[in-house]
Amino acid sequence: MAKLKPRARLIRTIGDKLISGPEAAIIELVKNAYDADSPSVEITIYPPSLDDSGKITIRDFGHGMTYNNILNDWLEPATDTKTKNSLSKSGSRIVLGAKGVGRFASARLGKKITLTSVAKLDNAYQKSSLKLDWGIFESNTYLDDIDIDIDKTELKSADNTGVTIQITDLSTIWDKKKVQKLTRELRRLATPQTDQSTQFDIHLDLQHFTENNPEPYNFNGQQLLLESNSTGDVVEESQTNKKTLITPYRISKESDYHLVGEFDLDGKFTGTFTIVRGDNQPIQLNLDAPPLEIGELSCGPIRVDLKLYDLEKESIEKLFDRMGLNFSEFGLRNARSLISENTGIGIYRTGFRIRPYGEPDNDWLKLESRRVQNPSRKIGHGQISGTISVSSENDSNLIERSSREGLESNSAFDRLVTLITNVLVKIEQRRFDFRAKAGISRKPTKQIDKARELSSLESITKAVYSLPAEEQKPLLLKIEKESQALTKALDEIEAYQSLLESRAALGMVVAQVIHDGRTYLDPISSSAKSIIEKAPFVLEDSKRGEVVRKYYPTYGQAILDGSKGLSSLFKSLDPISGRRRGRPTTFLGLDNISNTLNLLEETLIEYSVTVELDVDDELKLYGYPGDLQSAMVNIIHNAIHWLSSTKNPNKTVQIASQVEGSMAKISISNNGPLIDEYDKETIFEAGFSLKSDGHGLGLAIAKEACKSSNGDLYLDRNSVDTCFVITYPISQ
Known part of the structure; x- marks a missing residue:
């Protein structure tokens, strides 16, 4: 042989x-x-x-x-x-x-x-x-x-x-x-x-x-x-002084978004998605497992830890600020290079990377080709880094090539790509929604003040003064007349612009209500349909009946959660509902504020927030008490939310009052995170929100509520803490 x-x-x-x-x-x-x-x-x-x-x-x-x-x-x-x-x-x-x-x-x-x-x-x-x-x-x-x-x-x-x-x-x-x-x-x-x-x-x-x-x-x-x-570690101090020790890449623990979770053996994902640049609160994220096709291999359990980054200049400045770095020392190009050097999703087994996954130029998930179709919504390869940990070859069917250059292209690898892509689709939508509400990449600017400066025709006036005295007078009179006409026209434009903004805000509120209302209605409708369809099998003594009874409580919970969401949404809309509310009345400001705090008492206790009051007990206001209370509830509720996102042991909300002329000024400040300078222009716009689950209506509604009683709401930019000020008419 x-x-x-x-x-x-x-x-x-x-x-x-x-x-x-x-x-x-x-x-x-x-x-x-x-x-x-x-x-x-x-x-x-x-x-x-x-x-x-x-x-x-x-x-x-x-x-x-x-x-x-x-x-x-x-x-x-x-x-x-x-x-x-x-x-x-x-x-x-x-x-x-x-x-x-x-x-x-x-x-x-x-x-x-x-x-x-x-x-x-x-x-x-x-x-x-x-x-x-x-x-x-x-x-x-x-x-x-x-x-x-x-x-x-x-x-x-x-x-x-x-x-x-x-x-x-x-x-x-x-x-x-x-x-x-x-x-x-x-x-x-x-x-x-x-x-x-x-x-x-x-x-x-x-x-x-x-x-x-x-x-x-x-x-x-x-x-x-x-x-x-x-390289890439300037964001974190080295953990060792050994001259020969190789240190793994780490671009600090900071990112703009963070996904952590696990796929089980069947491919079901359980984890959290955190909008770090927002309120930094983990959002539960669950995805059902896609069914295994005939002949398709499981890729085993998978652990996922991914960090995502926004690359606009303002976004990188905020990221570097959270890292404790001075952005100006890097510049935009070097800052982006630093992030790019650390991007790439690595596949790891027993703590070691499988080459070449995770290298900056290895886009094995084809993220860039996906992003071409919708760049504003999709994540690019240069915006994401992290690790995907897989189990042994026997457990995962993910086989390393003998050349040690990647994994074999079998159905288990294809399933791995599918699972990761599916979860990316989910977080891309959440990121997109957040960016829309936060106004990222949107920079509305008002040019009225600039136009007023130009309307003085100062440069022309200076040029006239260089002429002989006898020629100056008629020209100066003409310039003054034209300047006054321009100023009057600008006043009318500004008044009309304010009217449009008010109507636009209301329109945005309606649009947002429709959007959020559908979000709450969908699970109610779906669960109600499931209850009706599966009702005949509830008492059935079979495997099907057992499964129906197992999931029946979840349908009820979904309906309850949806109804609570709708109730909260409708309640927040009450101040701008336009319904007849009778005549304005005189009421004590301190009583109104105390009632507001009583409504929020449980939440204040739950998050260990202390309220300090410095309000004149004889302060009498004139308007609709519900308007002031609605504005106060929104502002204090926001303060509690942001205070809860910090580790400050002394979380405090301070409420004070003072009278200026015919108006009272009620300031509500808190020692939580400060509002970024970039966001101060847009926080009162309907739809703007930095909360993970926020609908972006709170401050817009609060402002409209104050205006309904001939008052207003603004952010005090000179305050050391985050401080909102309500102006409200006093009783004459």
């Missing part, structure tokens, strides 16, 4: 094909160190000199390999040892290598290798050494004709166990560009470690690269590592 007789050069051929480049080769050896339970790995590169061809050493401090391990495992290509044993020797790590081809990585780096291993054997230690010249595999000799010598020595004691691999006759020119690429690859290899029990540090020693070396190795290696190792 015939047998395959592989030639020795097959080993070199496999090595060149399976390991895509020198960076991938080093990463494979780093993963081997992890599988050996080593707490760290040390990589040292010695560049070639006039007397030496250079070398690379990779040292770990794991359990090492015995003589038999080297003979029966390391020298056996495609061994199934790690496939049979998915956990490391200590049982604390899931092994990364399972193909049995990682040893070819050293062949990709240089022609010769010296492997030295110290392992514990019974009550003693064993030191084994192997020397190998990969050049012998380039001959026409058959593979089983090649002999490899291995030495072993028994030791009574040893300082450390582990493996040291020394590679000489380097096949790669490690110039500055190549070293920078290796540093980036190592930084992206691992997620920031949080579990000390699986701590694994990667060290890269470049001290042998100096400016005195011959070209192209004449650069300061330690300085290059420092610079490459800190």
Whole structure:
């Protein structure tokens, strides 16, 4: 019977094909160190000199390999040892290598290798050494004709166990560009470690690269590592002072939006979406699992942690402010570059990145092609970063290519893409809605004041004064007349503009009510329909009846939640309903404010908010008491919401009054987050909201309510705290 007789050069051929480049080769050896339970790995590169061809050493401090391990495992290509044993020797790590081809990585780096291993054997230690010249595999000799010598020595004691691999006759020119690429690859290899029990540090020693070396190795290696190792980390202080430690990429904990959650084995998502730049309150997000098609493989349970960024100048300024950085020191281009350097969604297994996912130029989710269709709504590849953690190959069916360049394109990978895309569609809509309400990218400006300056015709007047005295008078009279006419026209325009704004606000309120009303009505309608359709099966003694009874309470809860939402929405609209309310009356301001606080008492207690009153107990107001109370409820309720988003232990709302002429000024301030300068122009517009679940009607309605009683509502821009002021007529 015939047998395959592989030639020795097959080993070199496999090595060149399976390991895509020198960076991938080093990463494979780093993963081997992890599988050996080593707490760290040390990589040292010695560049070639006039007397030496250079070398690379990779040292770990794991359990090492015995003589038999080297003979029966390391020298056996495609061994199934790690496939049979998915956990490391200590049982604390899931092994990364399972193909049995990682040893070819050293062949990709240089022609010769010296492997030295110290392992514990019974009550003693064993030191084994192997020397190998990969050049012998380039001959026409058959593979089983090649002999490899291995030495072993028994030791009574040893300082450390582990493996040291020394590679000489380097096949790669490690110039500055190549070293920078290796540093980036190592930084992206691992997620920031949080579990000390699986701590694994990667060290890269470049001290042998100096400016005195011959070209192209004449650069300061330690300085290059420092610079490459800190790119994108200026936003967070380094966690260590070690000069050789590789630090994973981290663009601070800040972002504009944050998605965290998990897909279960079936593909059902449970998590939260937080609008960080808004009220920073997590919103529950649940998605049902799409059904598995015939022949489709599950991609197993998945953990998702994604950060999203807005890239408008004002958005980046706010982001940098939350990071504690001075935006002006970076400029818009450098700031965007900093974010771009850290974008990319990486796929991780047991804490290690699967190349090339997560690199800035690897858009494996095809986000840019999606964004082209709708750039204002869709997220681009340069606006998102984070991690997707998948389980083992057996549990996920996500198989790494033998070349270590990505995952095989099977139905499990297609399902992974589908699941992530589905959840992105959901959060893109929420982001879009928030941006619309927050007025991002919308910059309405009023030019009336500028027009008034121009209407004085000051520049023309100055030019006239340069003429002879006898020519000035008629021209100045004409200019004054024209200026007065312009001013009068501007007054009329401004009055008409105010009327239009008031009507537009009301129109926006109606539009928003229709939008939000449908949001509440949809689950009511859907649940009511389900109750009617499934009523015949409620008492049925069957599997179907069991399922119906399980979900029946959820229909009732959905109807209750929807009715509460509608009730709240209608209640907030009452002040501008236009219904007949009789004549205005005289009432005590303090009584009205006290009644308002009584309505909010439970909420104030729940969020530990203290109210300080400084209101004249004899202050008499004239108007509709409901208008003042409606405005007060909206303002105080907003204050409670934003105070609850902070960790301030002394949450306080202060209410004070004073009288100026025929109007009373009631100020309501709180020591919560300040309103951003950019948002101050739009906070009273209907639909504007920075709350995750806000309908954006509160302040618009409060302002209209005050106007209904011939008062007004404005933001005090000179106050140290966030302060709204209600002007209200006093009783004459």
